[in-house]
Amino acid sequence: MSVVTKPLAVALGLRWKPSTRMDVIAVDGKLQAAVGVVDGIPVVIAEAQTYIPLQVINSASKTLLLGTDWLDKYKADVLSSTRKLRFVS
Numbered sequence: 001m002s003v004v005t006k007p008l009a010v011a012l013g014l015r016w017k018p019s020t021r022m023d024v025i026a027v028d029g030k031l032q033a034a035v036g037v038v039d040g041i042p043v044v045i046a047e048a049q050t051y052i053p054l055q056v057i058n059s060a061s062k063t064l065l066l067g068t069d070w071l072d073k074y075k076a077d078v079l080s081s082t083r084k085l086r087f088v089s
Contacts, residue, residue, distance in 0.1 A: 001067040004054045006035055008062035014038050016038045024057050031059060043070075045085060050074055 014034030024034045034055040043050050052070055075088040
């Protein structure tokens with residue numbers, strides 16, 4: 001699951017619909033319900049554009065977290081030692 005905090009969603013002008021997710025672990029590590037969901041948000045990394053749903057959560061920070069489901073779906077490897085994201089084809 002990928003999430004965006006409400007302050008960032010507002011700053012980006014995103015509109016969300018109500019969410020039924022009650023099992024979101026927030027940026028602070030605490031379990032909470034999602035405020036809403038935004039479908040089909042374009043995410044562009046280098047020249048690769050994908051569309052993902054984002055769960056909107058309450059938080060004081062402006063944060064976007066791509067979930068491991070996104071990494072699995074697009075076969076992306078995070079190379080933390082070199083600070084790179086590699087797409088495996």
